[in-house]
Amino acid sequence: MIEVNNLHKSFKSKKDTVKALDGLSFQAKDGEITGILGPNGAGKTTCLRTLYGLLSADEGFATIDGIHVTKNPLAARARLGIFPDKFGLYERLTAYEQIDYFASLHGLTGTAKKQAIENVLTDLDMRELAHRKTAGFSQGQRMKVTLAQALVHQPQNFVLDEPTRGLDVMSTRVLRNYLSKFKEKGHCILFSSHVMQEVAALCDRVIIVANGKLAAQGTPQELCDLAGETQLEEAFVKLIGSDEGVAA
Amino acid sequence: MIQFKALLLKELKEAFRDKRALMVALSMGVLLPVMIMVMSKVMINEAVDNPAIYVKFSGEEYAPKLIKAFKDENILSFKDVPEDEKRNWNERNIDFIIPDTFAQDMSDGKPIEIILRAEYGEKSLASPLRRIRDVVSDYSRSIGFKRLLVRGIDVKLLQPVNLQEQDTSLPTSNALMISLVLGMYLMMGAFMSGLSISIDSSAGERERNVLEMLLCQPVSTVKIVLAKLFCSSIIAIISITLMLTLTSFSMNFVDLAKIGATFNIDIMTTLTLMLLLIPICFLASSLQLFFAFQAKTFKEAQSTVTMLIMLPSFVPMAMMMMDDKPAWTEWMPISGQSLLMEDIFKGLPVDWMVLLVTSGATLALTAGLVFTLAKKLTSEKVVMSLS
Numbered sequence: 001m002i003e004v005n006n007l008h009k010s011f012k013s014k015k016d017t018v019k020a021l022d023g024l025s026f027q028a029k030d031g032e033i034t035g036i037l038g039p040n041g042a043g044k045t046t047c048l049r050t051l052y053g054l055l056s057a058d059e060g061f062a063t064i065d066g067i068h069v070t071k072n073p074l075a076a077r078a079r080l081g082i083f084p085d086k087f088g089l090y091e092r093l094t095a096y097e098q099i100d101y102f103a104s105l106h107g108l109t110g111t112a113k114k115q116a117i118e119n120v121l122t123d124l125d126m127r128e129l130a131h132r133k134t135a136g137f138s139q140g141q142r143m144k145v146t147l148a149q150a151l152v153h154q155p156q157n158f159v160l161d162e163p164t165r166g167l168d169v170m171s172t173r174v175l176r177n178y179l180s181k182f183k184e185k186g187h188c189i190l191f192s193s194h195v196m197q198e199v200a201a202l203c204d205r206v207i208i209v210a211n212g213k214l215a216a217q218g219t220p221q222e223l224c225d226l227a228g229e230t231q232l233e234e235a236f237v238k239l240i241g242s243d244e245g246v247a248a
Numbered sequence: 249m250i251q252f253k254a255l256l257l258k259e260l261k262e263a264f265r266d267k268r269a270l271m272v273a274l275s276m277g278v279l280l281p282v283m284i285m286v287m288s289k290v291m292i293n294e295a296v297d298n299p300a301i302y303v304k305f306s307g308e309e310y311a312p313k314l315i316k317a318f319k320d321e322n323i324l325s326f327k328d329v330p331e332d333e334k335r336n337w338n339e340r341n342i343d344f345i346i347p348d349t350f351a352q353d354m355s356d357g358k359p360i361e362i363i364l365r366a367e368y369g370e371k372s373l374a375s376p377l378r379r380i381r382d383v384v385s386d387y388s389r390s391i392g393f394k395r396l397l398v399r400g401i402d403v404k405l406l407q408p409v410n411l412q413e414q415d416t417s418l419p420t421s422n423a424l425m426i427s428l429v430l431g432m433y434l435m436m437g438a439f440m441s442g443l444s445i446s447i448d449s450s451a452g453e454r455e456r457n458v459l460e461m462l463l464c465q466p467v468s469t470v471k472i473v474l475a476k477l478f479c480s481s482i483i484a485i486i487s488i489t490l491m492l493t494l495t496s497f498s499m500n501f502v503d504l505a506k507i508g509a510t511f512n513i514d515i516m517t518t519l520t521l522m523l524l525l526i527p528i529c530f531l532a533s534s535l536q537l538f539f540a541f542q543a544k545t546f547k548e549a550q551s552t553v554t555m556l557i558m559l560p561s562f563v564p565m566a567m568m569m570m571d572d573k574p575a576w577t578e579w580m581p582i583s584g585q586s587l588l589m590e591d592i593f594k595g596l597p598v599d600w601m602v603l604l605v606t607s608g609a610t611l612a613l614t615a616g617l618v619f620t621l622a623k624k625l626t627s628e629k630v631v632m633s634l635s
Contacts, residue, residue, distance in 0.1 A: 052464040054631040077466040084464065088457030092265040093258065104254030105465045146461075 001188050002028040002051065002157055006060035009046055009212075020046040021057070022212035028190040028205075030156070033183050035203035036192040037236055043212040044192045045085050048161050051190075053077060064157055078106065081155035083163050087146040091135035095126065095145045098134065099152050106153035120148045123178065140171035147175065157188045164195060176202055196233040206232075210240040251467050255475030259449055263479055269444035273483050276437045277490035281498040283433070288426055288502045298322045301376040302329040302337040307346035314346070317387045323380060340373055342366045344380070357395070427593030430495070432564055434488065434521065435586060438528040439560040441487035442480030443553060446536035449476045451549030454541075460631075469625040473618050477533050484529035492518045520598055524585050527610035531581055532556070534617040541621060541630075564589075578602050581610040 009021040020043045028034035038044050049055045051062050053073030062069045067076040090098055099120065103113045121127050126144045129137070134145060143163065151158065160179075164172050179202065183189055193199050199206055200220045208215040208223070216223055216239045220232050227235035264270060293299070304326040308315050318324070329337050343365040347353075353360045364380060366373055393403045453459045462472060496513040536553050543549035564586035567577065577583040584606030592598060624630060 049631065054460075054463060055628055074466045074468065077464060080464075082461070082464045084457075084460050086457040087461060088453075090258070090262060090458060091456070092262045097258075097261065101254055101258045102465070105251055105467055107250055109250055149461075 008059035030188045032204040033189040035199040038209035081150040081158040083160040085161040089134040096130040102149040103152045259479035273441040277487040281494035285498045310350040431589040435560040438525040439532040442484035446480040450540040469622040480533040527607045534614045579605040
């Protein structure tokens with residue numbers, strides 16, 4: 001379970017101050033997929049980076065399974081699987097070696113590690129890729145490797161920052177199926193995206209962020225009802241109060 | 249420990265698969281022995297053999313005996329120079345002028361003025377000029393002695409004090425040159441071999457967007473920095489080991505004693521040098537990582553970190569220039585090691601206390617850099633510049 005409480009964060013430069021988060025609060029519960037929607041610059045990535053413990057909030061706090069992220073970042077991160085905004089791969093390593101590396105970083109060893117790697121390779125249907133170096137992988141293949149390395153330790157919580165960018169239909173479907181399966185096992189999934197259909201189809205609850213604040217939350221249906229629209233996209237535009245960022 | 253092992257293993261795997269960076273690192277190790285060997289060979293040839301010297305004599309017909317004395321020492325007339333060396337000797341342009349009154353003055357017992365004209369600042373002329381001077385003074389002395397002898401005077405009277413020079417430490421200038429180059433090259437090797445690996449594992453990872461992913465893992469940044477430090481230090485250590493082993497092997501083919509060198513690169517010296525240089529490898533890697541991590545791109549890192557090359561090249565040079573070295577230079581990183589290396593090459597015994605202190609200071613500085621860098625990596629500034 002991921003909880004964000006009254007997060008404030010501003011970035012100061014010599015010329016001006018940008019308020020990225022302005023009292024954002026929400027919860028992502030276990031056994032649910034929670035989507036974060038918001039226009040560009042709404043504070044999604046800042047919020048997620050605060051969750052990873054990379055940034056510290058000016059005010060408020062975030063917890064992962066009750067562990068305070070700023071006070072105990074290593075313990076909090078151990079319960080987290082991360083699919084970051086920009087993901088790169090170690091191109092001189094094979095896919096298997098990368099997954100092995102991240103498994104070891106999460107403290108897995110010996111047969112437990114081997115078994116965990118085998119499981120994730122089977123789940124993501126990527127055995128054929130496993131022993132190839134990742135240089136020259138396609139976007140979909142890269143996504144699979146990143147997903148595998150984030151999930152090899154079976155984290156209770158899983159955060160994805162716009163995972164479907166640049167993916168074809170087949171890869172998107174693989175990802176969706178996997179997330180659904182993962183949810184059924186009782187894990188907590190937090191998912192930021194720009195693609196309305198995807199959020200509508202996949203998410204149990206949706207959080208709409210605008211200007212660093214919570215604009216609205218609820219199931220996709222509830223949001224549509226709230227805005228008096230039939231399509232989530234229309235509801236989104238209405239709820240954030242402008243059509244800025246929807247085109248992205 | 250599991251984490252550190254995984255981090256280090258991954259760094260090493262990446263480093264050893266980066267063929268180009270590895271080649272740069274190890275080529276330094278292979279080049280040094282070849283260079284030192286060629287250099288010594290050339291110097292020994294110059295110092296020991298008596299290569300022909302071609303002098304532009306004028307008035308050689310006035311002093312046939314002096315010319316013969318020259319000829320015995322392989323100092324020949326420019327007229328006899330072989331075609332392929334003509335240009336060289338023409339440029340060196342050594343003039344030797346014998347006056348036409350030579351024979352007359354000789355028989356009258358008057359002092360004779362002979363002129364040797366050349367560019368004395370030219371390094372390649374140092375040895376030929378010395379030889380010409382030696383021949384003339386030997387010739388002059390032998391005639392002087394003969395004159396005294398025929399007058400019934402013991403020539404020993406001319407030498408009331410006889411100075412016997414016994415050189416205990418200072419090698420001749422040639423050997424000094426070799427040891428200077430060797431010392432500088434070893435320092436350079438320790439300093440620069442891990443360079444490309446350090447840049448690749450820091451600025452390179454940032455550019456390839458893998459650093460953020462790593463910083464999000466439940467690993468302390470100290471471990472991350474240490475793993476990268478050990479990886480590039482290991483590469484540098486491999487490089488200097490290769491360098492020293494090959495140098496010591498190739499030196500077997502060169503007799504350094506011929507040019508007055510008082511050191512020998514045997515196993516003991518090799519081990520001492522290794523002991524001296526390993527802390528330098530760590531310090532160098534930590535400096536490289538420190539600056540490379542602050543750079544935004546690979547290219548920026550390359551230009552910043554390359555400036556570090558000044559440290560291993562300027563510090564030993566400054567040490568050479570300084571006549572009165574303050575005490576702190578003995579234990580300061582880099583200067584301490586270069587002074588110790590100078591001692592080793594002079595054939596002096598190693599001051600183990602100094603070695604211990606300077607190694608300690610070097611490692612302490614390394615640790616300081618590692619912890620500062622680890623702290624910096626947790627700062628928001630670094631995170632913000634990730635994208």
